[in-house]
Amino acid sequence: MKIGFIGLGIMGKPMSLNLIKAGYQLVVLDLNASAVAELVAAGAETAGSPREVAERTEVIITMLPNSPQVKEVVLGERGVLEGARKGSVVIDMSSIAPLVSRELAAELAGHGVDMLDAPVSGGQPKAIDGTLSVMVGGPQEVFDRYYPVMKAMAGSVVRTGDIGAGNVTKLANQIIVALNIAAMAEALVLATKAGVEPELVWQAIRGGLAGSTVLDAKAPLVMDRKFQPGFRINLHIKDLANVLETSHQLGVPLPLTASVMEMMQALKTDGQGDADHCSLVRYYEKMAQVEVHRKA
Numbered sequence: 001m002k003i004g005f006i007g008l009g010i011m012g013k014p015m016s017l018n019l020i021k022a023g024y025q026l027v028v029l030d031l032n033a034s035a036v037a038e039l040v041a042a043g044a045e046t047a048g049s050p051r052e053v054a055e056r057t058e059v060i061i062t063m064l065p066n067s068p069q070v071k072e073v074v075l076g077e078r079g080v081l082e083g084a085r086k087g088s089v090v091i092d093m094s095s096i097a098p099l100v101s102r103e104l105a106a107e108l109a110g111h112g113v114d115m116l117d118a119p120v121s122g123g124q125p126k127a128i129d130g131t132l133s134v135m136v137g138g139p140q141e142v143f144d145r146y147y148p149v150m151k152a153m154a155g156s157v158v159r160t161g162d163i164g165a166g167n168v169t170k171l172a173n174q175i176i177v178a179l180n181i182a183a184m185a186e187a188l189v190l191a192t193k194a195g196v197e198p199e200l201v202w203q204a205i206r207g208g209l210a211g212s213t214v215l216d217a218k219a220p221l222v223m224d225r226k227f228q229p230g231f232r233i234n235l236h237i238k239d240l241a242n243v244l245e246t247s248h249q250l251g252v253p254l255p256l257t258a259s260v261m262e263m264m265q266a267l268k269t270d271g272q273g274d275a276d277h278c279s280l281v282r283y284y285e286k287m288a289q290v291e292v293h294r295k296a
């Protein structure tokens, strides 16, 4: 089976490498020539446009920043829709607005092309290990047919409903991750200012109810002052904007999400948009006039 892969960034590059390792032939595309060159060195072919990717493959995976880029690549000039054949499938693994997933699927269905929205969780380390969590929306039989492709990049692949359900699930995921990071930041800043070593606080509480995957992944990065992404503040802002737009449309107030969104906006204004989202701690550090280190 020949697979097209469009978007070879922090996530897409390791994901596509795992597909090659699993034995799939790839045709890749990105605006960044050096990312393409890395994949070509690993055995992938390349193409001049999304249309050409779609002409030469039956499965087209997209891993792009947000809704506008996915719309452009799928529906734009020389886009996937122009090249896709009847029976092809678009698997969009980007995190985008659920409503846009539904629009795209409807447009593609008009041309006999299937679609799954299949955003992921787990970040760069799990993309490299091939242990991502994939949350999928779309018809059961399309999900079943392409399950092995998604499983080649993932530890778990779960269908949560019809088209758009994958991205609704991802929005829920991003609320929980953002609020967890904020809670961790508040706790570690408090401990530091109180003169208690944050590392010992982490060790003492990580096995209890306060323990979490977020705490174990991000507390060491904060204490070691490693703020290179990972997952950029700007991308989390994008996700929370999608969360709040969707929640407002549905009439669901989300006061905690709105607060963390404003903290992230402050960090962006402070020039930290490209830092990892655990740099949320620096928002609290500035207010408390303290810095969290492994040894306080």
Ligand code: NAD
Binding pocket: 006, 007, 008, 009, 010, 011, 012, 029, 030, 031, 032, 035, 063, 064, 065, 066, 069, 072, 073, 093, 094, 095, 096, 120, 121, 122, 123, 124, 230, 231, 232, 235, 239
């Ligand atoms: P990234 O910015 O590192 O990568 C995006 C890639 O898309 C870039 O290489 C860019 O050149 C390419 N691109 C943009 N527009 C394009 C176009 N028109 N044609 C071809 N290529 C184009 O982002 P990322 O961190 O890899 O994230 C990708 C998606 O995965 C986002 O929706 C993000 O929210 C989601 N996600 C990221 C993480 C993470 O930890 N980084 C975790 C889970 C989900």
